[in-house]
Amino acid sequence: MTLISRCCAALLALLLMGPALAQAPVASAQAAAESTQEAPDINIADLRARFSKLPASADDNDGLRALLAQINAIAAQVDAFINARTAPLADLNARLGELGAAPAAPGTEDPSITRQRAALTKQRNALDSDIRLAKLLAIDARQRGTDLVNQRRKLFEAQLTERASSPLGGAFWLDIRDAWPDDISRLRALWDEMRRGAAVASEPQHRTKVLLTFVAALLVAVLGNLLAESALLRLATRLLPPGRLRRSLLVIAFVGANVLLVGASAQWLASVLDDNGALGEQTRKVAQAVVAASIFISFVVGLGRALLSVKRPSWRLPPMSDDMARRLAPYPWLIGLIGAMVWAPAQVNAVIDASFAAVLATHVITALALTALIAAIVLRLGPDAAPPPAPPGATTADAPVPVDRPIWVGVLLSAVMVVIVVIWVLVAIGFVALASFLAGQLTWGGIVAAASYVMFKFSDDLFTAVVSSKSRFGVRLQKSFGFAPQTLDQAAVLLSGVSRVAVFFYMLIALMAPLGSGPGEVFQRSGKFGSGFKVGEFELVPGAIFSALGVAVAGFIAVRVLKRWLSQRYLPSTSLEPGMQSSISTLLGYVGSVLVVAFAMSALGIGVNRIAWVASALSVGIGFGLQAIVQNFISGLILLAERPVKVGDWVVLGTSEGDVRRINVRATEIQLGDRSTLIVPNSEFITKIVRNMTLANAEGRVLIRLPMPLSTDAKKVRALMLAACNTHSEVLPTPSPSVTLEGVEGGALIFQAIAFVASPRLAGGVRSDLMFEILDALRTADLPLSVPTMMVASGAATPMATPAEGPPPPAQT
Numbered sequence: 001m002t003l004i005s006r007c008c009a010a011l012l013a014l015l016l017m018g019p020a021l022a023q024a025p026v027a028s029a030q031a032a033a034e035s036t037q038e039a040p041d042i043n044i045a046d047l048r049a050r051f052s053k054l055p056a057s058a059d060d061n062d063g064l065r066a067l068l069a070q071i072n073a074i075a076a077q078v079d080a081f082i083n084a085r086t087a088p089l090a091d092l093n094a095r096l097g098e099l100g101a102a103p104a105a106p107g108t109e110d111p112s113i114t115r116q117r118a119a120l121t122k123q124r125n126a127l128d129s130d131i132r133l134a135k136l137l138a139i140d141a142r143q144r145g146t147d148l149v150n151q152r153r154k155l156f157e158a159q160l161t162e163r164a165s166s167p168l169g170g171a172f173w174l175d176i177r178d179a180w181p182d183d184i185s186r187l188r189a190l191w192d193e194m195r196r197g198a199a200v201a202s203e204p205q206h207r208t209k210v211l212l213t214f215v216a217a218l219l220v221a222v223l224g225n226l227l228a229e230s231a232l233l234r235l236a237t238r239l240l241p242p243g244r245l246r247r248s249l250l251v252i253a254f255v256g257a258n259v260l261l262v263g264a265s266a267q268w269l270a271s272v273l274d275d276n277g278a279l280g281e282q283t284r285k286v287a288q289a290v291v292a293a294s295i296f297i298s299f300v301v302g303l304g305r306a307l308l309s310v311k312r313p314s315w316r317l318p319p320m321s322d323d324m325a326r327r328l329a330p331y332p333w334l335i336g337l338i339g340a341m342v343w344a345p346a347q348v349n350a351v352i353d354a355s356f357a358a359v360l361a362t363h364v365i366t367a368l369a370l371t372a373l374i375a376a377i378v379l380r381l382g383p384d385a386a387p388p389p390a391p392p393g394a395t396t397a398d399a400p401v402p403v404d405r406p407i408w409v410g411v412l413l414s415a416v417m418v419v420i421v422v423i424w425v426l427v428a429i430g431f432v433a434l435a436s437f438l439a440g441q442l443t444w445g446g447i448v449a450a451a452s453y454v455m456f457k458f459s460d461d462l463f464t465a466v467v468s469s470k471s472r473f474g475v476r477l478q479k480s481f482g483f484a485p486q487t488l489d490q491a492a493v494l495l496s497g498v499s500r501v502a503v504f505f506y507m508l509i510a511l512m513a514p515l516g517s518g519p520g521e522v523f524q525r526s527g528k529f530g531s532g533f534k535v536g537e538f539e540l541v542p543g544a545i546f547s548a549l550g551v552a553v554a555g556f557i558a559v560r561v562l563k564r565w566l567s568q569r570y571l572p573s574t575s576l577e578p579g580m581q582s583s584i585s586t587l588l589g590y591v592g593s594v595l596v597v598a599f600a601m602s603a604l605g606i607g608v609n610r611i612a613w614v615a616s617a618l619s620v621g622i623g624f625g626l627q628a629i630v631q632n633f634i635s636g637l638i639l640l641a642e643r644p645v646k647v648g649d650w651v652v653l654g655t656s657e658g659d660v661r662r663i664n665v666r667a668t669e670i671q672l673g674d675r676s677t678l679i680v681p682n683s684e685f686i687t688k689i690v691r692n693m694t695l696a697n698a699e700g701r702v703l704i705r706l707p708m709p710l711s712t713d714a715k716k717v718r719a720l721m722l723a724a725c726n727t728h729s730e731v732l733p734t735p736s737p738s739v740t741l742e743g744v745e746g747g748a749l750i751f752q753a754i755a756f757v758a759s760p761r762l763a764g765g766v767r768s769d770l771m772f773e774i775l776d777a778l779r780t781a782d783l784p785l786s787v788p789t790m791m792v793a794s795g796a797a798t799p800m801a802t803p804a805e806g807p808p809p810p811a812q813t
Contacts, residue, residue, distance in 0.1 A: 042081045044133050068148045075141040082134050092124040166430040179355035186352040197278040206276040213272040217265035228257040245465040248458040251306040258302030266294040289347040297336035304332025327380050342366040363436035370439040371420045452507040459499035467492040548604040555596030563589050582647040587640045632666045635682035652691035693760045700760035702767045707748035707786040724773040725755045730766045732756045748786035
């Protein structure tokens with residue numbers, strides 16, 4: 001596995017993040033694309049014959065790689081065959097379903113229907129048989145591919161732990177001297193082929209086209225990058241709001257533009273040279289290596305320049321001082337150049353089939369060059385130098401503050417230095433292949449870590465800037481769907497966490513790439529995770545999980561929109577009272593939520609039988625400790641359906657009374673007179689006595705009882721009390737107020753006034769107003785109330801006067 005191909009894999013996995021890329025091996029992408037077009041003409045018997053002719057193993061890594069590419073191509077053709085015939089099979093099954101089953105004897109049917117059913121059944125059986133054979137071949141191909149991957153890994157591990165001559169001994173250099181003539185002759189053959197290609201490109205019929213293509217490709221790679229960065233900077237400033245999203249998105253845009261322009265220009269130039277006959281068999285491989293090297297350099301340089309942002313400190317993504325950024329500015333170029341330089345000899349060795357001594361020398365150069373570069377970067381990443389002195393006249397607050405470095409950074413840099421020392425020791429004792437691998441792994445890990453850091457930041461910034469309650473889109477969501485700010489903030493944090501988990505998954509896949517495998521195996525591994533893995537009896541499929549999340553989010557949003565439309569648009573236009581409208585919208589919300597959960601579980605792959613199993617397991621818990629919860633839940637549904645108590649009613653429950661504000665799944669909220677909220681379990685309304693003051697009639701009654709002396713003019717008192725009731729604005733004219741003389745109690749006349757108001761909630765205030773008015777009227781008319789007789793004790797026995805009863809109890813409503 002080379003450093004350049006790993007970079008291409010990381011670019012696809014970390015920057016593009018496409019799920020489809022995780023299911024198609026890169027090594028056979030072109031064969032899969034060609035086979036997709038030829039899928040209808042593929043013969044499964046021919047594919048099976050081709051597959052049977054392939055050997056089960058190979059002797060070297062190149063042979064295993066070529067054999068794996070052929071098997072992946074066959075698997076891609078089989079998948080295309082299955083996909084092309086799945087829809088016709090479903091169509092045939094649907095048509096047979098429309099015809100129905102053949103009638104049982106002795107029933108008869110139209111002969112044309114019988115012939116049509118027989119023809120469709122024959123076609124369906126033949127197509128189903130082909131698909132079954134194709135699926136078996138696909139399973140065999142994937143199993144063979146897995147075996148070859150394991151063989152490559154074992155071969156790689158065997159080569160990795162092989163010990164050779166130490167560069168500090170004479171045997172190492174003697175082997176190079178002995179193999180030098182043969183290697184020089186092979187290099188001379190490659191050089192001669194390159195010279196012949198240059199001569200062909202210099203011919204008059206090819207010279208102009210090749211030269212113009214070279215100049216155009218150079219302008220696109222250099223000048224195009226500068227123009228693209230300038231244009232992206234202006235677009236980001238104009239279109240994106242200020243914040244972290246602008247910075248992280250600009251880094252991704254810079255890297256993508258660099259890789260796209262440089263890679264496209266290099267590939268364009270290589271294609272023109274090949275079309276004009278300037279490339280031979282070996283130089284064509286070298287040209288492909290140059291294209292990959294240009295992509296690697298552009299990726300590393302673009303990522304490093306975007307992260308450091310030496311000329312634009314305000315756009316810098318990582319927390320880093322300006323002095324540190326300036327010190328690290330040359331290293332992205334050095335990483336790209338040195339990486340390409342140490343990778344080029346390995347490619348040349350593969351092209352010319354160099355000797356084992358040349359391969360060992362290449363490993364030594366790779367290990368030493370990469371570790372020297374990494375050591376220089378680690379030294380540059382040391383603690384920042386002391387800040388420059390403050391200008392004259394500046395206060396202490398104006399002095400520059402050094403950037404504090406976390407402890408884990410120092411620990412990580414120390415660990416890297418330890419690994420570098422281990423690599424040098426391995427080179428010294430002769431484990432040059434292992435040392436070269438660790439050096440490449442260290443460099444590769446740094447590149448993947450930098451790309452992952454960008455994606456982590458971008459994931460968090462994206463959902464914070466789009467979904468959070470403080471963003472413009474979040475404000476629109478609040479206005480459109482009525483989401484609470486806390487809900488949007490929680491959704492932003494949750495989505496950011498899910499996206500970071502996905503980035504971390506692809507980061508692990510990318511870090512696994514150097515372990516003796518190529519990008520094809522990396523994407524094959526991620527494809528296996530994408531196709532699902534079992535945890536106990538349940539099979540977890542990432543695609544199904546994301547589908548279930550999408551169904552749940554879309555479903556709950558749809559339910560919320562429906563409830564909002566019902567409560568604000570449709571139900572107010574009906575003749576239903578507000579309490580009934582609230583009950584309908586709440587009940588439909590519960591039903592919609594249950595359906596959304598059912599659809600989400602179905603998308604997750606949990607069938608009805610598993611749901612029944614979970615329900616049976618929950619029934620045990622319900623039987624022991626959840627009776628009250630279930631009872632309250634069922635009681636809430638009964639309240640919403642039968643509506644003995646609805647939102648807006650004034651109820652009396654025990655010693656508490658108040659307005660019903662909300663009926664939830666478990667409890668009902670009642671607002672008391674002191675503005676406090678009483679939360680009552682729903683079962684209380686079903687199993688106990690509840691007085692609903694507004695169930696049958698929403699009017700309230702005001703009752704006033706007044707004691708008057710026996711000598712009082714009863715008709716005058718009645719007129720005054722009626723006048724007070726009739727003149728009050730809250731008293732209803734129908735039923736009209738009434739004043740009655742109940743009788744004589746304790747030597748006093750008892751007058752009783754009854755008036756009706758629009759709501760029981762008004763009765764207390766209206767009664768108070770009427771009492772003030774009646775007392776003023778009685779005082780003005782010189783009609784005193786009855787006064788209780790006092791008992792006075794004396795020495796002689798005196799007859800005891802019968803006391804008059806005091807004022808009657810308060811008015812009843």
